[in-house]
Amino acid sequence: MGYQEFTIEGRNAVIEAYRSGKPIDKLFILDGCQDGPMMTIQREAKKHDTLVKYVTKERLDQLSETGKHQGVIAYAAAYEYAEVDDILEAAKKKGEPPFIFLLDNIEDPHNLGAIIRTANLAGAHGVIMKNRAAGLTATVARTSAGALNYTPVAKVTNLAKTIEDLKKEGLWFVCADMGGTTMYDLDLKGPIGLVIGNEGEGVGRLVKEKCDM
Numbered sequence: 315m316g317y318q319e320f321t322i323e324g325r326n327a328v329i330e331a332y333r334s335g336k337p338i339d340k341l342f343i344l345d346g347c348q349d350g351p352m353m354t355i356q357r358e359a360k361k362h363d364t365l366v367k368y369v370t371k372e373r374l375d376q377l378s379e380t381g382k383h384q385g386v387i388a389y390a391a392a393y394e395y396a397e398v399d400d401i402l403e404a405a406k407k408k409g410e411p412p413f414i415f416l417l418d419n420i421e422d423p424h425n426l427g428a429i430i431r432t433a434n435l436a437g438a439h440g441v442i443m444k445n446r447a448a449g450l451t452a453t454v455a456r457t458s459a460g461a462l463n464y465t466p467v468a469k470v471t472n473l474a475k476t477i478e479d480l481k482k483e484g485l486w487f488v489c490a491d492m493g494g495t496t497m498y499d500l501d502l503k504g505p506i507g508l509v510i511g512n513e514g515e516g517v518g519r520l521v522k523e524k525c526d527m
Contacts, residue, residue, distance in 0.1 A: 322388040323380050325351040332358040337391040337469075339449025341366045342377055344385035355386055363445045363471050393450040396466035398476065401440030402483060404466060410439070411505040412485055417443040418473055418521050419512040427457025429510065434461035438508075441467045442476060477524040480507060489517050489525035500527050 322331050322338070329351065331338060341359050343352065345368040359366050374383050405412040415433045420426050426448045433441050448454065455462050470476045477487055487507040488500065509525055511517030517525075 320390055320392065321379060322390055323378060323383040325355065325384045325386055328355050328386050328388045329358065331388060331390065332362065337395050338362065338364050338388045339391055340364065340389040342369050342374060342387045344371060344374060345369060347385045352385065389449065391450040392452050392455055393462055396440060396468045398442060398468045398470065400466050401468060405439040413438045414507045415441045416473060416477065416507050416509045417441065417447060418509060418517050419444050419447050421448055422513060423448045423451050423453040424457050425513060427454040430458040430465050430467065431461040434465045438465065441465060443467060443469055444473050445469050445471045474520045474524050477507065477521065487525040488527040489522050491517060495527065
């Protein structure tokens with residue numbers, strides 16, 4: 315799709331986007347608007363675990379590119395998301411043990427792009443990120459310096475459960491933590507998931523407890 319980040323404006327357009335399976339990262343809804351179509355949009359947002367922000371009409375007018383937002387603006391991903399199985403399949407096709415980056419609530423799109431670039435250079439087969447983190451916007455694509463075209467990125471609702479599922483596939487998980495063991499003292503060969511946490515809080519407690527190292 316190139317590097318174009320795009321918005322979807324208008325109630326019917328947003329509903330259609332959800333029903334067609336288009337990945338939506340964030341919704342801005344007019345605060346207090348609770349009519350039928352808006353309730354439908356909010357149900358779809360909840361079903362897809364989309365981040366929703368309730369804002370003033372002035373804020374929507376600022377965000378709008380068309381001036382016809384009808385009280386709702388959706389930010390859609392500039393790139394399609396992969397499935398976790400696609401990442402495992404990529405490793406299998408190369409005949410390599412899976413090497414995956416897992417991101418726990420990375421919020422800054424520049425950081426996300428830099429991590430995707432690093433994952434690509436390090437030979438990772440893909441990146442898995444939490445659903446409510448930064449999305450695959452044009453900024454992420456630019457910062458990744460093209461790596462987004464070659465590194466599949468999947469979104470999941472529950473990172474801790476995803477780690478449990480991947481352990482059944484034979485992966486071991488190492489968590490990046492300021493109080494951890496120096497990485498050069500660890501055996502990081504074989505199928506590995508590298509877990510990287512939020513810019514301020516690091517890796518969340520539940521996710522950290524699922525890690526092996």
